[in-house]
Amino acid sequence: MKVALVTGGTRGIGLSIVELLAQEANLRVITCGTKPQPGVEFPEQVEYVQCDISHSNSVTAMIDQIIAVHSKIDILVNNAGISHVKPNGRFLIEDLEEQTWHQVLNTNLSGAFYTCKQVIPHMKKNRYGRIINISSASARFGGILASVDYISSKAGLIGLTKGLAYELRGCGITVNSVAPGRIDTDMIADAKLSDEWAEQHVPLGRLGRGEDIAGAVLFLISKHADYVHGATLDCNGGWVIT
Numbered sequence: 001m002k003v004a005l006v007t008g009g010t011r012g013i014g015l016s017i018v019e020l021l022a023q024e025a026n027l028r029v030i031t032c033g034t035k036p037q038p039g040v041e042f043p044e045q046v047e048y049v050q051c052d053i054s055h056s057n058s059v060t061a062m063i064d065q066i067i068a069v070h071s072k073i074d075i076l077v078n079n080a081g082i083s084h085v086k087p088n089g090r091f092l093i094e095d096l097e098e099q100t101w102h103q104v105l106n107t108n109l110s111g112a113f114y115t116c117k118q119v120i121p122h123m124k125k126n127r128y129g130r131i132i133n134i135s136s137a138s139a140r141f142g143g144i145l146a147s148v149d150y151i152s153s154k155a156g157l158i159g160l161t162k163g164l165a166y167e168l169r170g171c172g173i174t175v176n177s178v179a180p181g182r183i184d185t186d187m188i189a190d191a192k193l194s195d196e197w198a199e200q201h202v203p204l205g206r207l208g209r210g211e212d213i214a215g216a217v218l219f220l221i222s223k224h225a226d227y228v229h230g231a232t233l234d235c236n237g238g239w240v241i242t
């Protein structure tokens with residue numbers, strides 16, 4: 001049975017990915033969050049580990065624990081992320097504290113660097129791996145709600161994806177990103193986007209759902225995507241057309 005690690009699977013998009021992979025892909029799924037308990041009931045083949053991905057020592061402890069039990073990680077989905085959102089606009093650079101910048105970059109970008117750095121040697125040994133980084137539509141066009149800390153972190157994930165795709169030639173590992181549009185989760189609750197907003201701005205006429213992104217991830221880990229490498233899959237209902 002293949003083993004997947006999905007970071008940040010306690011809520012929102014991550015929880016949808018965990019549930020779909022457990023249901024459709026016959027995988028052992030490990031997920032993490034910052035709290036001692038996930039606060040949600042997972043399907044049977046899902047395990048939860050407490051890990052703060054913004055700290056490399058916490059990531060090391062999690063990966064060591066997974067390898068000790070399962071001996072391998074075949075699939076890595078870097079989903080965990082944070083954003084500071086406010087109604088009707090964004091935080092301007094003048095209002096952005098240095099501490100917030102570092103917190104967002106450490107979580108959204110360094111967190112993925114730590115997991116990739118530690119998981120790739122195991123994937124190389126098995127000559128197989130699928131890595132998916134959850135970026136954002138805001139990295140493609142600069143963003144409406146998101147501030148520059150978040151946008152920079154998500155653009156960084158696309159860079160990480162491309163750089164690794166080039167580096168990991170001939171290893172049996174593919175690396176890709178998914179760039180979600182506005183997905184109806186806790187993360188954007190403070191933005192208070194209405195159905196009317198979605199009808200007006202999103203050609204498919206609605207906000208995205210966690211399942212929409214989970215479906216894109218399921219495709220990228222499937223054999224149907226074996227020739228997709230270094231790509232960013234837009235999944236935004238046509239909100240951003242790149």
Ligand code: NDP
Pocket residue numbers: 007008009010011012013014032033034035038051052053054078079080081082083107134135136137179180181182183184185186187188
């Ligand atoms: P949510 O806020 O709903 O969920 C975030 C998840 O990440 C939670 O499971 C949380 O776990 C986990 N998490 C946060 N910080 C850490 C950390 N330091 N270590 C480990 N886990 C952490 O977010 P979404 O589901 O909306 O977003 C998921 C991903 O999709 C993010 O990367 C986000 O940037 C991206 N995205 C979201 C969009 C949207 O519109 N919602 C649009 C584009 C991209 P816990 O709280 O248990 O610690």
